[in-house]
Amino acid sequence: MLAVLCIGAAELTASYFLAPELFARVTAPLRSGARAAADWFDRTAEQWSALTAKAEELSSADEQTAGEPMLSDRDMLIDPSLTELRSVNGEEILTGGTIPLVYFNQSDPEWADKPYGSDNIGRYGCGPTAMAMVVSSLCDEPVTPSEMAALAAKQGYCAKGHGSYLSIVNGIARAYGLESKAIGALTVDAVYDTLLAGNMLVALVGPGHFTGGGHFIVLRGVTLTGKLLVADPVSDERSLMEWDPQLILDELSASRNNGAPLWVISPPTEK
Structure with a gap:
């Protein structure tokens, strides 16, 4: 020197x-x-x-840990004429929604034990798994939960021992060129209008039919009778059921930051 x-x-x-x-x-x-x-x-x-990741964003009520839901879903209907889980070209596809949805389950042995930060996807990865489904369905290339978890952790969205910070939805959507925003009115009509316009919804739900704590799911379509179709990252079975829209609205998280509890995800804008 x-x-x-x-x-x-x-x-x-x-x-x-x-x-x-x-x-x-x-x-x-x-x-x-x-x-x-x-x-x-x-x-x-x-x-x-x-x-400096947004540690203050995640309340204890929104912590996401895979486990049994607080309420039973045994009264929910499964109608194969409305939606099915099909294997197409090596991908699991949920039919009947706004668009065919590439489905991933966080407990799949292929990635359940893969890392999400210092945690694993199977127990704490509903956030990256939900976003992997959305991105894989709306973009050209599929992204697996393990790939999404690695990206989310690198960008600071993993909340150690608690799941994901709520900023994961807007952040990951932006990273893949998708539009993401809060739905605005938390009403059944707003949900219908959003889904029928060709968008998807990422929902943060609290204790109820999907979880005993906090949990990310995807709302993917509306049936002719006004029921909702979902994609639950931890349950194939619940992903094949019809859901009353008001029930889902009633079980949404109380959080109102970073777009929570209901994000509108739109396909990439044509240039």
Whole structure:
């Protein structure tokens, strides 16, 4: 480094053209130091982003841990003429919704034990699994829950031991060029209008028919009788049931930040 400081700009310029080997040897310490500094700043920025993730966003009521729901769903109907789970070209597809939905279950052995930050997808990954379904269905390329969990953790959306921060929905949607916003009015008509316009809804629900705590699900369509079709990241069976829209609205989380409890996800805008 001292050698570089003791050589003037003119001498360095001359050696660059007349003695490139000398130039490389003299400037090696400087270039190495610059690379190290750049690497340090990159790592520091990433660590700072993770450290300053929105820890204040997640209330205890919204913590997501896979488990049994508080209420039974045994009275809900399954009608194969309305929706089915089909295997198409190696993907599991839920039919009958706004568009065919690529379905993933967070407890699938293929990724249940894969990491979500320092946790695992099977127990804490309803957020990235729900977003993997939305992105895979609305974009050109499928994204698995393990891939989505890795991205979400890197961007600071993993709430260690508690699931995901609510900012995961807007953040991941934006990362894939999707439009995401709060629905506005939490009414049955607003849900109908949103789904019938070709959008999907990501819902954060609280204790009830889907969970005993907090849980992300996807609302994916409306039946001719006005029931809702969903995609539940932890239950194939509940994903095949018809749901009363008011029941789902009644079980939404009480949180009202970062777009919660109901996000409208729209396909990429044509350019």
